[in-house]
Amino acid sequence: MLTPMQIIKNKRAEAVHRIIGKGYLSTRRVYVGMATCEIAAGSKDVMQVFRQAIADGVTDVYLSQKGCAGRCNLEPTVEVIEEGKIPVKYGRVSPQRARDIVERHLKKGEVITEWMI
Amino acid sequence: MDDLKKGMEVTEAKFKLTLCDGTACIHKHSKELLLAVESELDKHGLRQAVKINLSGCLGMCKDGPILIVNPGFVMYGGVRVEDVPEIVQSHLVDNKAVTRLIISPDYLYNRFFRVFGDVDFFGRQMRICLRNCGIIDPENIDDYLALRGYEALAKALEMMTPQEVVDEVKKSGLRGRGGAGFSTGLKWEFTAKQVSDRKYVICNADEGDPGAFMDRSAIEGDPHTVLEGMIIAGYAIGASKGVVYIRAEYPLAIKRLEKAIAAAREHNLLGSGILGSNFDFDIEIRLGAGAFVCGEETALIHSIEGSRGMPRPRPPYPSVSGLFGKPTLINNVETWANIPVILLDGADWFSSIGTETSKGTKVFALAGKVHNTGLVEVPMGTTLREIIYDIGGGIPKGKMFKAVQTGGPSGGCLPEQYLDTQIDYESLAKAGSIMGSGGMIVIDEDACMVSLARFFIEFTQDESCGKCTPCREGTKRMYDILTRITEGKGRPGDIELLERLGGMIKRASLCGLGQSAPNPVLSTIKNFREEYEEHIHAKTCRAGQCTAMLSFTVNEKCIGCGACKRVCPVAAVEGARREKHRILPDKCIRCGQCYEACKFDAITRA
Structure with a gap:
């Protein structure tokens, strides 16, 4: 008979396993803000751009939504986290900017400083 | 543009140091540490390559002083001045971290530093309630579980008696985040003591203040933490049923909450025999129609019961007789979100943050005339100035600060001399406002305070449930008088009348809305009494917002383009094309549309 603490630790291990199974250990992790406010600012279209990019063959990327981090005036926000580098957080990301992030950052590794928060 | 520049600086700096500037760390000589770091950097010629940032209390006081080096989020604790040369040489020059000083406390909060490089905005913040917001995928329970989710629940079930859970919450000093600030632990204790066949736990997510969105963001960003808090409370007070009362205007929050509840049931975190124990608990969602008064606990309970949302006199308090006449524990979303952290990181740790009377952090929805509008969570004791200028980035367009409004329609406006007021329940009340649920609106010189007061009273008179005459009729009268004043028809004695009415409404109303x-x-x-006096006696509005008191005339810059003529809704502008136009004062309704439409600055507003 397992105790609650043991059960929850097992659940955590399984959860971590499932997240990794979804590609969490990819070199790049992309997070798109998807709270009501971000969606109102247009983040659904932005998410679609990244989804499409992955469908079109951009590999080694873990894509996830996230809640609101509080930067209302700079929404929609997109975060690109690469192992061992400073996390890059882009503000006011339009679908066009998202396409540029795919082309320049994800494909060529270029950090687009002028859109960074 | 400023944001842009900041971004450039950050990328140019090779390293970013964050030094905790909390009181405890200052006691442990963090100021001397800063000087030592600066002089050591100068010695190596690294001043340009390293950006130093001071943070508010990071809550790791016992390990202080804390120095964090980014990239990599290397956290050094107990750093002494003598250690500085080694850190600079080894870490910043040779790129090798000084392992003997690294600490890795397993605290639940503030992981966000690692994730957001955005130090200017987040540096003075401390995230307990919003610890996962903007970090995890709120629709995937795995993300929450991976970050020690539901561990606090397991700990309570396995290692603590219900009484010990109540004691821990009491010891933490947590107070209700819905506005009134009643001790959460005492509320739990009262409800736990009641003997009843049935008890209820309610989450008040009926967030109604105009411009406030703390609860919505918390639920949308991390719904499980609210559920976990409620389940723990159910265990502590002996309840088996929970209700989240949330307004139907928050469809995404509702959807995520529903998803979260379903996932929690699937994992046996809700339902019968939770996590192998013999404790049963389930949560359902009840939607509110968006009435402001339903944020009041007794009105909220009526609304869940299917009656009209109206408050009733207390006592009996809900802890004695609440939902369906049973003992009921009601807490606000933000209060619930604190519970798992208190249980895991400990009441002692939690009560080390904040001020003497107010512990922990508070979330504010920072809005209005400020650069960085947004959701911020700061330790109690942070000053209004720090929030508005350090986190908020100050007032845009070089305008002057005029006032800050806290607490929504129940709160007050604080002018400049109160900017150094600390955020805690007592200090804000002493200054003449309230903590409230967390709305914070920054007002610049362009705002008319009379119009602002009129806006809020318009809201409350609209939302008054009508039960108490002073609130129902009194707020209406106040609204009429304020409307009259802003239209230039104010009479001597109006201010005194407003004061008398206000006092009466406060004293004679039943619930918090009227009071x-x-x-x-x-x-x-x-x-801002002088502004009221100007409106009434001189018939002027210094902010130029009360257009009814203005007169509009065309000056010599007019080229006769006709833009004003086209927008005028009452045809009060006359003049031939390419000739100077004229506004007919008798016809003009002072709507200000011509003033907005003119591209040549040719209309004078006075």
Whole structure:
């Protein structure tokens, strides 16, 4: 008979396993803000751009939504986290900017400083 | 542009150091540490390559002083001045971290530093309630579980008796985040003591203040933490049923909450025999129709029961007789979100943050005339100035600060001399406002305080449930008088009349809505009386917002383009094309549309 603490630790291990199974250990992790406010600012279209990019063959990327981090005036926000580098957080990301992030950052590794928060 | 520049600086700096500037760390000589770091950097010629940032209390006081080096989020603890040369040489020059000083405390909060490089905005913040917001995928329970989710629940079930859970919450000093600030632990204790066949736990997510969105963001960003808090409370007070009362205007929050509840049931975190124990608990969602008064606990309970949302006199308090006459524990979303952290990181740790009377952090929805509008969570004791200028980035367009409004329609406006007021329940009340649920609106010189007071009273008179005459009729009268004043028809004695009415409404109303409704008017009269007097006696509005008191004339810059003529809704502008136009004062309704439409600055507003 397992105790609650043991059960929850097992659940955590399984959860971590499932997240990794979804590609969490990819070199790049992309997070798109998807709270009501971000969606109102247009983040659904932005998410679609990244989804499409992955469908079109951009590999080694873990894509996830996230809640609101509080930067209302700079929404929609997109975060690109690469192992061992400073996390890059882009503000006011339009679908066009998202396409540029795919082309320049994800494909060529270029950090687009002028859109960074 | 400023944001852009900041971004450039950050990328140019090779390293970013964050030094904790909390009181405890200052006691442990963090100021001397800063000087030592600066001089050591100078010695190596690294001043340009390293950006130093001071943070508010990071809550790791026992390990202080804390120095964090980014990239990599290397956290050094107990750093002494003598250690600085080694850190600079080894870490910043040779790129090798000084392992003997690294600490890795397993605290639940503040992981966000690692994730957001955005130090200017987040540096003074401390995230307990919003610890996962903007970090995890709120629709995937795995993300929450991976970050020690539901571990606090397991700990309570396995290692603590219900009484010990109540004691821990009591010891933490947590107070209700919905506005009134009643001790959460005492509330739990009262409800736990009641003997009843049935008890209820309610989450009050009926967030109604205009411009406030703390609860919505918390639920949308991390719904499981609210559920976990409620389940723990169910265990502590002996309840088996929970209800989240949330307004139907928050469809995404509702959807995520539903998803979260379903996932929690699937994992046996809700339902019968939770996590192998013999404790049963389930949560359902009840939607509110968006009435402001339903944020009041007794009105909220009526609404869940299917009656009209109206408050009733207390006592009996809900802890004795609440939902369906049973003992009921009601807490606000933000209060619930704190519970798992208190249980895991400990009441001692939690009560080390904040001020003497107010512990922990508070979330504010920072809005209005400020650069960085957004959701911020700061330790209690942070000053209004720090929030508005350090986190908020100050007032845009070089305008002057005029006032800050806290607590929504129940709160007050604080002018400049109160900017150094600390955020805690007592200090804000002493200054003439309230903590409230967390709305914070920054007002610049362009705002008319009379119009602002009118806006809030318009809201409350609209939302008054009508039960108590002073609130129902009194707020309406106050609204009429304020409307009259802003239209230039104010009479001598109006200010005194407003004060008398306000006092009466406060004293004679049953619930918090009526008792606090006059606050925006009374506090603006107290702090900006001269503006009221100008409106009434001189018939002028210094902010130029009360257009009814203005006169519009065309000056010699007019080129006769006709733009004003086209927009005028009452045809009060005359003049031939390419000739100077004229506004007919008798016809003009002072709507200001011509003033907005003119591209040549040719209309004078006075």
